[in-house]
Amino acid sequence: MVEFTPRKKKKGTVAGLYIAAEKSFVTEAVEFLTLNYEGIPGDIHSGLLRKSGGREPWYPRGTEMRNERQLSILAEDELASVAADMNIPELRAEWIGGNIVLDGIPHLSLLPARTLLMFEGGVTIRVDGDNGPCGIAGRSIAAQFDGREDIEFEFPKVAKHRRGLVGWVERAGTINLGEEVTALIWEQWIYPD
Numbered sequence: 001m002v003e004f005t006p007r008k009k010k011k012g013t014v015a016g017l018y019i020a021a022e023k024s025f026v027t028e029a030v031e032f033l034t035l036n037y038e039g040i041p042g043d044i045h046s047g048l049l050r051k052s053g054g055r056e057p058w059y060p061r062g063t064e065m066r067n068e069r070q071l072s073i074l075a076e077d078e079l080a081s082v083a084a085d086m087n088i089p090e091l092r093a094e095w096i097g098g099n100i101v102l103d104g105i106p107h108l109s110l111l112p113a114r115t116l117l118m119f120e121g122g123v124t125i126r127v128d129g130d131n132g133p134c135g136i137a138g139r140s141i142a143a144q145f146d147g148r149e150d151i152e153f154e155f156p157k158v159a160k161h162r163r164g165l166v167g168w169v170e171r172a173g174t175i176n177l178g179e180e181v182t183a184l185i186w187e188q189w190i191y192p193d
Helices: 076-085 135-142 151-158
Strands: 008-019 032-035 049-051 064-066 071-075 100-103 116-119 124-130 165-171 173-176 180-185
Touching: 008 032, 008 173, 071 076, 071 124, 076 100, 076 151, 135 151
Parallel strands: 071 100
Antiparallel strands: 008 100, 008 180, 032 173, 049 064, 071 165, 116 124, 116 180, 124 165
8 A cells, every 4th residue: 555645845045055156066155146047157068959978878978968966965964964974173165065055954965756845936946866976076175185095985974864855947046145045845656666
C-alpha cells in the first residue's frame, strides 16, 4: 500500500545572495540578485542549456541538455553543522559556489524535487533536487585552511544530504536580502516496487 504525505508549506528568509561573476566556481556576496530564465546573468552556471558531464552517465559527455542547475541554494544551519562535523570554524557559501542562502526552512537539502521556492518579491525557483557534494567544493574549502588538505576528501562524505539544492528559474525577477520565501512542497509518496 502506498502512503501519501499531503502538500505543505514552510517559510524562511533570504540570509545571503551570491554570484560567480568572474567565471569562477567561488561566488561573491551581493545585496540582490536579478534573475532571468537563464538564471543569474553573468554567473558561471547561467544558461537555458548546459553540457552533460559526470552526473549524466546516460549521455555522452558534452551532450547539450536543459540546465536544471542554474542556482545553488544553501541553508545556514546545514553549513554550520557541516563545518562543525569537519572541525572547521565556518563554512562559507562563497567557498562552495552558493548563490542563495536561506534561513528557517528545516532540512532544506531534503526538500523533494519539484518543490517551489516562492520569494515575496515574485521570483519562483523550481527545485531540481539535492546538490551532491564534490571534490571541487572540497578543494575550495581546503584552500581556506592551511594544513587541512584532508578537507578535500572529507567534505563529500560529511556534507552528503546537507549540501543544499540546485534549481532553475520558473518566474524571473529580483530577490533581496531579508526577503521572505515560502517552500511549496507537493504531495509526496514512495514509488512502489
